Every structure is written in structure tokens, then in C-alpha cells.
Amino acid sequence: MRVNVQALLLFSVFVVATCGLVYELVAGTLASYLLGDSVTQFSTIIGVYLFSMGIGSYFSKFFHKNLVAWFIQVEVLVALVGGFSSTILFLLFDRVASFQIVLYMLVSLTGILVGLEIPLIMRILEHRYEFKDLVSKIFTFDYIGALLASVIFPLVLMPHLGLLRTSYFFGLLNAGVALWLCFYFTKEIRGINYLKVSCVVSILCLLAGFVLSDRILAFTESLTYSDKIIHSVQSPYQRIVLTKNDREIRLFLNGNLQFSSADEYRYHEALVHPGLNSVPNPKKVLVLGGGDGFAVREVLKYASVEKVVLVDLDKAVTDLFSSYPTLTVLNQKALHSKKVTIINADAFKWLKDQNQEQFDFVVIDFPDPANYAIGKLYSNTFYKVLRAAIRPGGAVVIQATSPFVAPNAYWCVVNTLASCGFKTLPYHAHVPSFGDWGFVLAAPDKPVQVNSQFLAQLKFLDKPTFEQMRVFPKDMPARQTEVNKLNNQALVHYFEAEWANYLN
Template sequence: MPPAAEKSDTVATARIPTGRWWRPVVLASVAACAACGLIYELALLTLATTVLGGGIVATSLIVAGFVAALGLGALLAKPFVDRAASTFVWVEGALGLVGGVSATLLYVAFTTLGSQTGSLVVLVLATAAIGALVGAEVPLLMALLQAGRLSGAEETGRTLANLNAADYLGAVVGGLLWPFLLLPTMGMQQAAAVTGLVNIAAAAILLALVLRHFLTRARAVAAGLVLALVAALLASLLVAVDDVTEWSRARLYPDPVIAHTQSAYQEIVVTRAKYNGRTDRRLYLDGTLQYSSLDEYRYTESLVLPAVAGRPSDVLVLGGGDGLAARDLLGVPGIRRVVQVELDPAVLRIARTHLRADNEGALEDPRVDVVVDDAFAWLRRGGDGAVPVGGFGAVLVDLPDPRNPALSRLYSQEFYGLVRQVVRDDGLMVVQSGSPYSTPHQYWRTVSTVRSAGWGTTPYHVHVPTFGDWGFVLASKDGTPPGLRLRTDVDDLRYLDAGVLGTATEFGRDVAPMDLEPSTLDRPRILDDTRRGFER
């Protein structure tokens, strides 16, 4: 190779491969690397939802930070375009390593740093690094595709069009692979590591077929060793990822984990421990506790009993995939049918197995019709024929707190308006609404939002030891604030009585009612309320 080629890869035209075959290979590599780059970004977005609650701030930081880092990476690549082949190998090696370990690093940071701020810092740094490396790819590959050509404007334009088309096509493939294949079958950490290996494999194939022609033998060997080293590190991570996850999870959950799965929607964990001879099973969704078997009856009775005071025969449960609400409903005389709408089939599988002792097999009872669907979409379609003539006598809205945009839809004025369409004229609705003490703005925002949809509202709260002060909203379709009444024909109640309900509508000065604007699809105000409460 001429001396000048020791400095520059792309000017060594004597070593450029002949024929037309090599440029399509470069474009195929562009598509593969673009798919990997988008998967890394989607993994970070998924992690933001799981470990940071998926708030607007975290999501915006990822999207805006990634786009900004793309531009920064393109600028940083400018001094290296005359060494495009060797630089590209180093970039792909770094990208495969950073992207492949990013999910594990963020998960470990979340479970060990003990603060949202620390996790957010790791998230921002990972986003910036991945975005900058992805942004450097296009200028380097453009330099390779133009190697040996004396191109005019038209030829340059065609080359750039081909490059962008391959880049965008790869992004589409990556965008489809993440939610439909990688995340459900592997989980976030393994999927990110496997993507890193694919990234390295694409770079290695490109090196073997094309880039070696632009490099001296020593540089080609060094580039191959770099890629092999990164592949070995990612393979080691794949072997150890389960142990790392178990170690991290043990720091996050106080009790032994007996079940864990990552669904397309959330991380689901069940723990079990013994306290004074009593078994305590706990369900967590995305790290947030949903119930403890030691005191869940307080929550469940408070949710179910006020809503069935009107003696309904058909009841709709939105959410409540753990089966606890269905269990208590089946013990109420006169209820002939329960329609349970739950989004996540993985929650239902957990409920039918590991949580069966708690829900007493309620989801298998012939009186319970389980519908796997998004509650908002199901209501918009009018219930797909499952709504009884005249509507349901009662609706239980037992959904997780609105900690991300997807859940905030289910706490909107529009959502409660849709519920009205499937309730009979004298029907009642009850909504779990968070803690008036810990998340006061979320609680009173929910009350205001339900009222804004035309319901008459009665806020009430009870004490659940695991959660502290916990609130609900009882609502009537006729617009009159309903009274809290306890049926006398329900046996085996462990908590509720007339005295408890008599004081449940009283709120102390530190949790006094607030008149807030409703949360809507256009203005999901409740998102900030929930975030503020969690920070508090």
C-alpha cells in the first residue's frame, strides 16, 4: 500500500474491491446497524417506563437526547471520514458494547443507587453515547460508498438516497422486532445483549467482505480482534445476565422472588415470605407494589362493597387482573355475571398460578368472563357485545396508578365518559384513586375528573397498612353523590362495617379536598400529579 494509505483508508483506490457487489453489502450492513440502533433506543424507552415510571420527562430526555446525539455524532465523525473503514469498525465495536450492556447497567443502577435521579443520569448518559455512535455511522458509510468515485451532484444524491433508504428500512425492522419478538421472548437485558451481538456480527461481515480491502493487513487484524473482544464480552454478559438480574432484583424486593416475567407491557414479580407464621405474597408491576396478601382484604372490600350496594346482577371490572376483586364479587348474593377486562395476559397467567391461593381461583369460575383487551379500546367499541341490556349495574375501575402516558388515558375525562355508556341509569362506579396523603393531587384530580364526566361523586378513604391512607371515588351515573352503604347479606367480611364506612368520607386538614381541573387526553395533568407524589 502507498505510504499515504497508512493515514487514509478511503483514498487507497488501488485496493478498492472491483465490481458492483460490495456497495450492496455496505447498504445491507447499514440496514442491520440501523435496526440495532433503533432497538437500543426502544430498549431505553422501555427501561424508562419500567424503572422510572415512563414519565414525560424521561421519555422526552430519551427522544430529544437521542436525536441531538445523532447530530453530535455526525459532527464528531467529520475528522475521520478519510479513515472511514477503520473508524467504522471502532464505532460499531463501541456501539455494540454500549448498546448491549445498556439495559443491564440501567437495571443495576436502578436497584443499587436507590434514587430516581441516579437512574436518570445513567439513562441520559447511555442515550447520549448510543445516539452519538449511531450518528457517526452515516458520514463514515457515505465516505466508503463514495470511495474511488469522481461523483457529481446527481450521483452523490443517488448514493445518499440509497444510504437513507437502507437506514430507514433497517429502523422499521428494528421497530417491529423489539415489541413483537425480542422483548416478549428474551426480556430487556438479554434482548439488548443479543442485539449487540448482531451489531458486532454485521460489522464483522462487512469487515471480512469489504472493509479489509481498505485497510492494511495489520489494521484489518486489529479491527477483527476488537470485534471479537466485544463479542466475547457480550457473550459473557448473556451467560451471566440471569445471575446479575437475580442479584439486582434481590436488592429491589425485600422478600424472595417466586415468579418473574417480562411481558410486552410490564415487569411482573411475585414475592413470598413468612411473618409470624403468616404467608405474605406480594405482587409488583414494574417495581410498584400492587398488594400484600396480609392486608389486601381491606383494599378489596373497600373497592367492591360500596359499588354493589345497588344489588347489581352484572358487574364490569376494568383491570384487577390479580383476580381479587372478582373473588369478592362472587361472594355477593345476586351477582350472576362478572366481565373482567385485563390488558396483560401475563398478569392473568400469574393470577391463575402463583396468586391462585389469594384469589381462590375466581378467574376460572364460570360466572367470570375474562376479556384480554385494552379497557379504553374495549369501551370505545361498545364492549364487543358483552354489555347486558340496559348496562352494567356496577363498574369497578381497579387499575394501576397513572405513572405513564398509557395509564393516564385510563384516568381521563374521556375514559370516564366511555364508562357511562355501559352503565345502567341507576348504576354505580368505583375508582381506585391513590393515596389522599401520599399523592394528594393525583387523588383529588381523579375526583375532579370523574365529576367532570357527569358522574355524581363521593370520595372516601380507608387505612391499608401496606399502603397507608388509600382513597377511592364512588360515583353514580345520575349525577347525585351516592351514599356509602354496606349490604347486610354479605358474609365473611374481615374489615368493613358500618362504622368504618361512616367515617370514610371524612378527610382531615392535611388531606383536605382540592378542586382541580380535570385530566384529559389532551392535557394529562394527572401524570405530573403522580410524579410529584412519588417524589414526595
């Protein structure tokens, strides 16, 4: 039985809306991965996309004849531009001088094409419905499609397909609808064979991209990373890439270096041991972040420690560092210890809503506050919740970015802790892969007193070294900053401005 033409075109509206929003979400996600600052990227991309849809809607008035044929051609173009957009962006990142111009050009082109489609469908259907019914039906299907895209993108598409396959999949949907329309309107469109061929070729190209997306991504990453990639995976939260050369293994999350096996011990010894030395006979330790297990490895060097709780958002990271042989050698199978409990959850929510314990020592090894989602984990609200999880006489240590590159960001962390009643002890260490790196040791009730005797087995840290780490030279003096609050995210602004200035 032949499908009703109205139903077919309304279904096309649904597909157009769903695919269009998915392309927008893919571009925003990819931009936040590659450029950072997810709020800015999503805000500007949404604005550019909606503005471009307005331009497309305006241009639709210049189409007078063969509206169905024009709609099919536009649908094919949307399929190709949207389907290949993420691949183009991955390929060109770090290889063009103005990556953002390419990004916004693709977003604009997609928006213009999608903006053309809805008015064209409305004009195709204008003689089949009363105006009020036409507007009602068109926008009902449009908004339902947008809702579906916004729900399935984070819950289904990103975890199971990833960015490239998601783009190709929805490109196939666009091209499939175009081909369906070709067969439906075969007798009504001149040059229909040309349209059918263009639809079929587009589908074959997009299908090839979908099937080969892993190879395409591996190729683009091989251009980005100078060393051999030995493992890469897309988690629901980030792109995880491991590289290796003759000297070291490196971990990158969304393109940002997280550690080098050549010198990570400097970072993790500096992070863990001064604080644990300040707590007499520590038994229970909480590690927030640090899914690589390196901080846990250092904690387990203390015989008095009976329990370690590791809370890390990304299960893909903790699974990788629990199972990948090269990595378990580096962290000395710390995540397999019977003393260790691994919890994959948002640290803020877990600490606020689920934790019922107090700990002798807390290690906070979150990523740098490069966006608002991470910045909340450095806020005064978070530190007030944290206080309740530290027993009297306990302490906490926080990695706090570079006091040399981003002094305002570093001292903002110190000042935010102090505003919550913590007694702070700032210090820094040189880690060759990162440069001068800052930490803050703090206690909720009294000044921290670090024991001068460090474990003899440590490679880097000893009494003279730590005494030197506490000294900030003249070009890194303490400074007054705003307190980082949820409603101002001052830390994220400091961090972005200072690192951008340093890198440029």
C-alpha cells in the same frame, strides 16, 4: 461469489440504523419502567440521542485515513455499549445517586458512535457513487432500518426477547457485521488480526450475555428487592415480579408495589363492598383492571351475582393469577369460577367499541395515573363512555390514589367524575402497605346510598368503619382542581408532582 463492496456497506448502513434505534427504544422503555412518565422519558432520550448523533457526525471530519478500519472499530464499540447498556442500567438503578446521569451518558455515547458511522460509510463510498446517488442510497437504507426497528420492537422483540436479550441480540448483529467486514477487507487493512480478535471477543461476550440474560436479570432483581423473588416474567406491557418473606407475598409491576398478601383484604374490601351494598340485588358486575382476581373474589361473595366480566390488558397477569398455586389460594380461585369471563384487552377500547351490555356495578381497579397511557383511563372521555355501561340504579367505584399524599390527584378524579354528571361519594381507608388510600363511589343518575349492613364474613369492613372512612380530616379537605381531559392530562401532572414531592 464475493459480495459487492457497495452492497455490503449499504447493508451495514441498514444494520447501523436498525440497531441504533433499537438501543434508543430499549433505553426509553427501561427508563419509563424504572422512572415512570413514559412520555418525558422517551422525549428526552430521543432528544439526547439525536443531539449526540449530531456530535458524532461532527467528529467524523477528524478521521482522515483507514476509514474502513475506523468504521469496524466504531461498530464494535456500538455493539458493546448498546449490547450491555440495559444490563448496566438494571444493575445501577437504586445503587447510584444519579441514575439519570448514567442513563443519558449511555444514550449519548451510543448516539455519538452511531453518528460517526454514517458519515464514515458515506466517505468510504464517495468514489463509488455520484453524490446524489450516494445520499439517496445511504438515507434510503438508513430510514428502512429505522422503520424495521420501530415495528419489530413492540411486536416481536419486547414480547419474545425482553429488554436484555434484545440489547444483546442487536449487539451481536453490530459485531457480526464488523467481523464480516474484517474478512472482506483482510488484504486492505493493516492490523486486521487485531480487529478480528476484538470482533470475536465482543461476539463471545455478547453471546454469553444473551444466553445468561435470565440469570443476569434475576441477579439484578435480587439486588433491588429485599425479599426472595419467587417468580418473575416480562410481559409485553410490564415486568412482573413476586416476592415472598415469612410474613407476606408481594406483587410488583415495573418495580411498583401492587399488593401485599398481609393487608390486601383491607384494600379490596374497601374497594368492592360499599358499592355492591349500594346496588339492590346486583346480578352483573364488570371489573376493569384487577387481573389479580382479588376484586373478583370479593364480588363473588354476593349470592345474587350471576355474571362477572373481568377486563385486564395483560394476559400474563390473569394467567399467573389463574395458575400459580400460591396466588390461586389468595384469590380463592376466583378466576376459575364459571360466573367469570376474562377478557384481555385495553379497557377503553373494549368499553367503547366492543361492549354491548349494561352492568349493575363496575369496579375500576387501574394502576395509579403515573403516565398518559393510564391517565386516559381516568379522563372525562372515558367516564362518558363508562356511563353507557351502567344500568339505571347501578354504580361504579374507582381506586383513586392517596388523598393524603396526592390530594390534588385524588380530588381531580372526584371532580372529573362530577363533570360527567356522576353523583360522587368519596371515601378512604388505611392500608398499611400503602398508607391512606382513596376511593370514589359514583352513580350516573342519583346519589349513592350505601346499605349499612355489610357481609359478616368480611375481615375489615363494617358499618362503624365505613362511616369513619367517609370522613376526611382537616389535613385532607376537598379541593377544586382541573378536570382530567385527554388533551390536558391534568391528573398525571398532579400525580407526578405530588408523589415526587412526597418521596423526595
